[in-house]
Amino acid sequence: MGNTLFDKVWDRHVVKTIPGGPSVFYIDKHFIHEVTSPQAFKGLRDRGLRVFRPAQVVATADHNVPTIHQELPIKEELSRRQVEQLTKNCAEFGIELYGLGHPFQGIVHVIGPELGITQPGMTIVCGDSHTSTHGAFGTIAFGIGTSEVEMVLATQCLMQSKPKLMRINVEGKLNKGVFSKDIILHIISLISASGATGYAVEYAGSAIRDLSMEARMTICNMSIEMGARCGMIAPDETTFAYIKGKKFAPAGEAWNKAVADWKTLCTDDDAVFDKELHINAADIEPMITYGTNPGMGVKITGHIPQLTEIDEREKPSFEKSLHYMGLNPGEVMKGKKVDYVFIGSCTNSRIEDLRKVAAFVKGKKKAPHVEVWVVPGSKQVEKQAIEEGINKVFEEAGFFLRQPGCSACLGMNEDKIPAGKYCISTSNRNFEGRQGPGARTMLASPLTAAAAAITGEVTDVRELI
Amino acid sequence: MSKSINIIKSTAVPISIENIDTDQIIPARFLKATTREGFGKNLFRDWRYERGNDQHPIADFPLNDPTYSGKILVAGKNFGCGSSREHAAWALKDYGFDVVVSSFFADIFKNNALNNFLLPVLITDDFLQQLFDAIYENPKTEIEVNLEEQFIKVVATGASQSFDINHYKKTCLLNGYDDIDYLLNMKSEIEDYEKGRIVYG
Ligand code: SF4
Numbered sequence: 001m002g003n004t005l006f007d008k009v010w011d012r013h014v015v016k017t018i019p020g021g022p023s024v025f026y027i028d029k030h031f032i033h034e035v036t037s038p039q040a041f042k043g044l045r046d047r048g049l050r051v052f053r054p055a056q057v058v059a060t061a062d063h064n065v066p067t068i069h070q071e072l073p074i075k076e077e078l079s080r081r082q083v084e085q086l087t088k089n090c091a092e093f094g095i096e097l098y099g100l101g102h103p104f105q106g107i108v109h110v111i112g113p114e115l116g117i118t119q120p121g122m123t124i125v126c127g128d129s130h131t132s133t134h135g136a137f138g139t140i141a142f143g144i145g146t147s148e149v150e151m152v153l154a155t156q157c158l159m160q161s162k163p164k165l166m167r168i169n170v171e172g173k174l175n176k177g178v179f180s181k182d183i184i185l186h187i188i189s190l191i192s193a194s195g196a197t198g199y200a201v202e203y204a205g206s207a208i209r210d211l212s213m214e215a216r217m218t219i220c221n222m223s224i225e226m227g228a229r230c231g232m233i234a235p236d237e238t239t240f241a242y243i244k245g246k247k248f249a250p251a252g253e254a255w256n257k258a259v260a261d262w263k264t265l266c267t268d269d270d271a272v273f274d275k276e277l278h279i280n281a282a283d284i285e286p287m288i289t290y291g292t293n294p295g296m297g298v299k300i301t302g303h304i305p306q307l308t309e310i311d312e313r314e315k316p317s318f319e320k321s322l323h324y325m326g327l328n329p330g331e332v333m334k335g336k337k338v339d340y341v342f343i344g345s346c347t348n349s350r351i352e353d354l355r356k357v358a359a360f361v362k363g364k365k366k367a368p369h370v371e372v373w374v375v376p377g378s379k380q381v382e383k384q385a386i387e388e389g390i391n392k393v394f395e396e397a398g399f400f401l402r403q404p405g406c407s408a409c410l411g412m413n414e415d416k417i418p419a420g421k422y423c424i425s426t427s428n429r430n431f432e433g434r435q436g437p438g439a440r441t442m443l444a445s446p447l448t449a450a451a452a453a454i455t456g457e458v459t460d461v462r463e464l465i
Numbered sequence: 466m467s468k469s470i471n472i473i474k475s476t477a478v479p480i481s482i483e484n485i486d487t488d489q490i491i492p493a494r495f496l497k498a499t500t501r502e503g504f505g506k507n508l509f510r511d512w513r514y515e516r517g518n519d520q521h522p523i524a525d526f527p528l529n530d531p532t533y534s535g536k537i538l539v540a541g542k543n544f545g546c547g548s549s550r551e552h553a554a555w556a557l558k559d560y561g562f563d564v565v566v567s568s569f570f571a572d573i574f575k576n577n578a579l580n581n582f583l584l585p586v587l588i589t590d591d592f593l594q595q596l597f598d599a600i601y602e603n604p605k606t607e608i609e610v611n612l613e614e615q616f617i618k619v620v621a622t623g624a625s626q627s628f629d630i631n632h633y634k635k636t637c638l639l640n641g642y643d644d645i646d647y648l649l650n651m652k653s654e655i656e657d658y659e660k661g662r663i664v665y666g
Contacts, residue, residue: 014649015658021633024651026658036550038499047645052655064497078497084567085499127550129573145551145577147503147645155648157655161631163572179593193484194569218593227546229572250666258665293484293546313590317483410548412493419516431488431547433511 002268005166005234006200009140009265013123015030025160028122029056030152031108032095032132034086035063035412036127041089042149053156054094058117061086061099062107064412067375068400069409070100074199079413093153106378106404109133109346114380116246120235120262125152129347130428131230132223136216137233138244138265140200143224163229164198164274167267169205172281177462179356180215181426181445184222185287185297187279193295198229199275202267208233213242214352221347222428225294234266247314257288286461288428289443290332291321296430298333300448300460306330324432325440326420331441333458340417340433341366341453343399344375345409345427348446351381353400353426357450358390359465366398367456373415374399375407411436424452468582469641473659474565474609474620476535478527479600485540486547487574488598491556504552505559528560532604537564539596539608545574545584554581565612565618568593580644581633586617592626595619610639 003185015024016218032040044051044265051057074080083100090097097102103112109130112118119142120138127149136140143386148158156408157226170183188195198458201223201391208216216233240259244247250258285299298304307329327336343349343357354376366372374394377383382404385391394401408428411434417423419438427434429440442458449459494505513528515521522529540559544567545553549634554577557565563583568590572576579583588596599606607620612635618625636642648655 012663015591015655018633023632024655026650026655026662028662028664035496039501041550042500049649063493080529082497082499121663127551128547129547143549143573145549145573145580147551147580147643148576150646151645154645155652157648157651157654159633159644159647193546194571197546197571197573199545215614224547224573227543227571248666254666259664293486295484312482313594316481320482354646410488411491412496429486429488429547431486433492435493437511437516 002271004267004271004273005138005202005232005265006165009121009123009138010162010360012121012200013140022159022161025158026123027125027152027156027158028109029058031124031126032059032149033063033108033114033126033128033129034061034082034202036151037089039146039266040087041093042222043150043451044153049154051153053096056156057095057153058112059086059090059095059097060105060111063404063406063410065100066413067405067407067415070403073142076414081234090170093263103379104360106380107346107349107406109221110350110377113137113213114246114378116243116249119249119258120239123318125158129224130221132228133217133221133346134233135220135223135230135232137239138232138262140230140232142230142344163200164278165202165310166196166275167202167204167273168277168279170207170279171205172207174281174284176283176464177286177447180211180218180444182284182287183290184219185294185443188222188226188295189287189297191226192278193225193293194211194227196223197246199228201228203229203233203457204267209236212352213238214350217350218347220342222294225428246288249334273325284330285408286445286448288458290325290327290333292324294428294430294443297443299387300458303330303332304328334460336458337422338370338452338457339421340423341370341372341449342375342408342423342425342427343446343449344373344377344407346377347428348426349381351374351379351384353446354385355388357446360447360450361397361409361454362393362408363398364397364454366453370453370456372399372453373408374403376400376404378399378404408435410434411439416440423460424449468640470563470582471612472609473536474607475537475642476533476605477600477608478528478533478535479597480538480540481597482549483541484546487545487550487553488547490545490553491550495549496552499557503559504556504562508556508560525559535565536562537608537610538562539566539593539600542567542569542590544570546571549573551577554578554583555577558583565595566596582638584610584612584629588617588626588628595624613626623642623656
């Protein structure tokens, strides 16, 4: 029996397996940010330890940073202190920091790939659940808690049990107006927010292979929203072309050697998965969520389930969710009024996302009652957007291009959606209060979000393109 | 943090909501601290208090309802999904819970809980329903969780179910060991591994 992509990368990183227990698992790259690392550094200090392999750790400030006037000191005291603490920790322990103002600063899952740090066959962790993003490169990448951040800082290893394996095959051509965000929202709506818990997921099939790296990252990013330990896509020519020439990518002879090895990182024909799903790309339509977990999504032309369609045990949670959202069972989503549009987050804030949105809104204007925030994923994305004149397109449309950070994805800084307001968001979570206490989030693709910005209501973008 | 756990006998607090994510357990705006202490007061902050007013507890939320108390939290399926924030485990532990019972746990939460000596007990949907029914009928229902023997039991009726935990983790919890202690002892093996590591640049 052959090996899966996951097996191949896993086997390379097992230092030792404890009989009847987990494996000691080696981590190639460790990303850290200001929110989930301070207690880990404190732990190191308390134990009198140094960072074991500081050259394999990269830090950035993203979760808690303002997205306007980044040149000024952070106003909010606790946020400022947390960011300062990161700077101090990185200096003390010899870790490279792409902090506020640095040309490489940005959301951790945007900068890793764009700098060429993320490469096929690696293991990558970060104290952040969307670390699964990096799996788009054929990498085992997953989120960890702060105690685990401390373990990796101290030993470059974690204790890990091998997950079960699932493959999701998406075959065929995508319909007009359907993007990778719709693919993943479609999958999660099918298998639920816990449907892949305990599994590592490989995405395969012609519809996946046809996607750009940015689009693949969007899919892997949201693997965690169905509970998966990680999401992966086998590296191919698209992957190599993306990495080539990036700042930290191998070059010269090392590049040739790397690519030859990376080409072996694919699932063998006779490999077997614990579970396999087949999806026809033609069945996927633009998606939108109506509830308070990412599995509560419907086709843009669809309606919220009727109470009779909901399992008895799930009814209380379903009703609580709709109550929070101010929506009713059976309601149609199309035409619902929208107050805010947020285009950003590690799911959809890469240059390709901004380009697509700009191409669509060029010459159009936002609806007067809608507030539109576009938050680039990194300093490099921002710079490129300005170089390409995308900032001008947004300005003319009435979209506010802010500075890089997590922003309204989690509402940890001032970028919050007010209570009761509806926001179409390209981020990955529609949990209660995620975008601010009382905020009502509807997840969608960048184009569906942009269409809502123009019309002021939930819109089927296919009618506008 | 109390290290090492074995037998916990206590009444329980029921929250029969599914897919409780870590943003509910501890909202992002409380993650600005740089220490592990004091998160308990903001546990389930937005479900516990009226919006923007911590003087106004929401009376029927189980943590505010004096009928329910104890060291065991019994919660709906898929507990702890979403963000990897370990602050969720810290908040539960700081509030006074030693055990969380559910019919499904998100992976990262489970690891975070175990790393903080908060025991996640995984049971079937049916047994979970039985527990909710028992607690709603009599909030004084005592539940025993026995790690050594790997079972959870309603003391009065004897209704019980066994639960899984891997041998390594169980030993850690019973003896108060950390993964980090184990890994630190492996330094030379890790260095040996590194000699054969594949690195391109
Ligand atoms: S953008 Fe959102 S999901 Fe991504 S790392 Fe930041 S907070 Fe997490």
